[in-house]
Amino acid sequence: MSIGLIHKAEEKVFLSAAEAGTFLSQIDKRWERLVQLVGDYRPVLTNPSKEPYEELIQAVAGQQLHKKAADTIYERFKSLGTDGHFPSPQKILEMDLEKLRSCGFSARKTETIRSIAEATITGVVPSRKAAEALTDDELIERLTKIKGIGRWTVEMLLIFSLNRPDIMPADDLIIRNGFRYLHNLKTIPTKKYVLEKSEICAPYRSVAAWYLWKTAKLPDYVKVNSKLTKLKRSETL
Template sequence: MNDVHVDIGTAARAHFATTDVVMARLMDVVGPYGLLPDLDCTPFRALARAIAHQQLHGTAAKSILARLVSTCGRGSFPTPQRLLAIPESELRAIGFSYAKIAALRDLAEKCIQGVVPSRRELERLSDAEIIERVTQVRGVGRWTVEMMLMFQLGRPDVLPVDDFGVRNGFRLAYGLKEMPAPRALAAYGERWRPYRSVASWYLWRAVELAREGRLPPPAEKIRLPRLLRVRRKVAARLEQLRTARKKRARK
C-alpha cells in the first residue's frame, strides 16, 4: 500500500510541475505524500466515527467512541444490528446527544437496507454515486463522505472545497489575503485533476508549515476566477432581456 501511494505522489508531482508550480513547490518542501487510507475500516464504522466527531473536540469524541466499544461493542466496534439493539439510555450515558443517537440509528438502518453501500460495492461506485447515496443518512453531509472517500477508500481525486483547512491552506500557500470561496477553489482546482486528494493533503500541510514558520512564499502569483462578477454580469444580462421582452409585449 505504501508503494501505491508513493506512486500516486510521484505521478501527482510530475503533473503539478506542468500545471501548478506553487503546488509543485509545496510538495517539494513538505516531502512525500503521506495519506495512507484505512482500507480495513467498514463504511458503518467510518461514518459512525464521523458522526461522533461532529461539533466535538477530537479527544472527547475518541473517549465516547472508546466507551461505545467497551460498553456496547463487547470489545469491538458494534455492528449496525448491535447498535440498533442498544437502548437510548445507554447511548446517552456513553455521551451521545439525542441528535447523534438519531443519526447513528439512521446510519445503522441504512447500512442494513443497503442504502449505504457495502465495502465491496463501494469499490464499484464513482465518487459522485457514493456521495449521492451516503448523504441520504441523517446528519451526514458531503464533507463527511469526502473524508471517507479520502481516508478510508483512498480515492485520489477528491477536493473538499468546504473544508476550512483546505481553504486556509490554499490562502497561505498561494499568498492570498482572503480565504477562497468554495466555488473559486473548485474552479482553480480543476488543474489538479486527477490528483485533487493529493493537493488537498498538501494544503493541510501548508497550514502546519505556516504555523511553524516554514511555509515558503508562493512560486508565482495567481488570480482566482471572478465567479461572483461573472454571475452578476449574467444576472444583469438576463434582467435586460426580460425587460426588453416586457416592452415588446406592451407594443
C-alpha cells in the same frame, strides 16, 4: 509507498507517492514550492477491514470535538459490541437511547448514528466491497441522504477509507485557507473558487488536498495569512 490500485468504477490508475508529488509540482511554480516545503506525500489511511458504516459513525463521534474527547467517546461506543467487535447495525438499533447517550453522544449524534445503522440494514450504506464498485458521485449522493451526514463527512470516507484519488473537500476551511496561502489571496476563497482552481490537479485532487491541509503547519503560514488579513483591513478603512 503506493497510493492505491486501479479503481474500476472510476477507471483511474493511482500514482505512487513520489509520482503524485511530481505531478503536482509540474502544475506551476506555486504548487512546486508547496510540494518542496511540505515534502513527500504521506497519506494516513484507515483500517482497510472497516466497513463504511463504522467509518461514518466514527466521523460523527469526532464532529466538533478535540481528538482526545472524540477518541474516548468512540472507544466507549466500541465497547458496546460483542466480543470486542464493533457493534453491528442491528445491535445499534436494539440499544436503548440512554445507553448510546451514556457514551457521550449528544441527542443529535445519537439520532444520526441510529440513522446510519438503519441505512446500512436497508442497503443505503453499502458494504466495503459494494462501495468499491460505486463512483465517488454515487456514494456522495447516497450517503448524504442520511440525516446528519453531510458531503464533507462522505468526502473524508472517500479519501481516507476508500482511498479515492480525486476528491477536493471544497467546504473544508483548512483547504480554503490553504488555497489562500498558495495563491497569496487577501481573503479566504469561496467554495466555487476552490473547485475551479483545483480542476488542474485532477485526477489527483485528494493528493492536492493533503498538501493543502499541510500548509497550516508551515513556518510562514500564519505570517503570510496575517499579513494578507491586515492588508485587506487597511484597504477597507
